[in-house]
Amino acid sequence: MIISYGDIWLFNVSQRFLIFTYPANGDVSYSFKEEMKRGSHIGNIAKDLNLDSSKLSSRNARVDAAGYRKRYCDINLSTGDLIVADMIDREELCGEKLSCVIKRDLVLENPLELHPFSLHIQDINDNSPQFNEELINIEIRESTGRGARFVIEEAHDADVGQNSVQHYSLKKNDNFVLAVDGNTIELVLDKELDREKQEDINLLLTALDGGSPQRSGTVVIHVTVEENFSNYFSCLCPWC
Known part of the structure; x- marks a missing residue:
């Protein structure tokens, strides 16, 4: 059985309720430039979601890529900071699209929570104009x-x-x-x-x-x- 209360979904599994919560005002989003080095700071997602950073480790907080090959970001369990996990090449990821957005979920356990967030990748001028012929x-x-x-x-x-x-x-x-x-x-x-x-x-x-x-x-x-x-x-x- 699935019960919905606004932005909170309750799943009845084997007489236990698993709670999935979503931010009431929409997804948390972060904007940063492509090709940032691994470990670069993106934002403090624990603070932005009003989560207790001291409990992130015990609640097994993690970024879920939802089947995608790369996560592109991780969470620092000590601080709640979102950090770059894989260097992002905007052109490889989004081609010539003006908007380049990656959607991921922050997952916590005990109780189980799912917080969607978005990464907006900004273009940097890392390519030169080229003609097809010399x-x-x-x-x-x-x-x-x-x-x-x-x-x-x-x-x-x-x-x-x-x-x-x-x-x-x-x-x-x-x-x-x-x-x-x-x-x-x-x-x-x-x-x-x-x-x-x-x-x-x-x-x-x-x-x-x-x-x-x-x-x-x-x-x-x-x-x-x-x-x-x-x-x-x-x-x-x-x-x-």
Whole structure:
């Protein structure tokens, strides 16, 4: 038989009642940065749950991972502190999700109590923006008019929010400028090309995140200026 009284559940097992209690105002939650070292302090869960820390050991207090492979945190039975048990890699755990939450339970015996709590893992800027290629090759005909646009594949960053890619920068050059609209990155021809002066142009594109310290990634864009068909046929047939 199961009896519910608000946030308290009573289970009748072999004529004995096992009491599971839940915080009346919702789960206790803690927010901390990813990749904290083992043993790092998260918070005093005994104090937050109004538990007697001197009885934690006798009541066999422990963190229950509810079937998950890792607990990620433990309780110090002497102080009631919640500490990091396994270093957390936010990107490995939650990918590109903006919110990364781990739910665990604090279990005590005599009587049996179950206290759910949440761990909110904050992103740190531990990844740099990366382009899929180290070198991008573009072929552009010499006769291409000013204003022509060429789409460049965006950079990617495993971090989220402000720590992800925030803006791009193109190293100053004579022919091209950069246009960015959301995730669309375009190389814009600002000055017409002259193959006789320069057949190959190397441009440096940089992607920057918004973290502190700021991280960046670069890619070289190699532009090959192709000869116009009219010039090509003039060379083959100068009397035409």
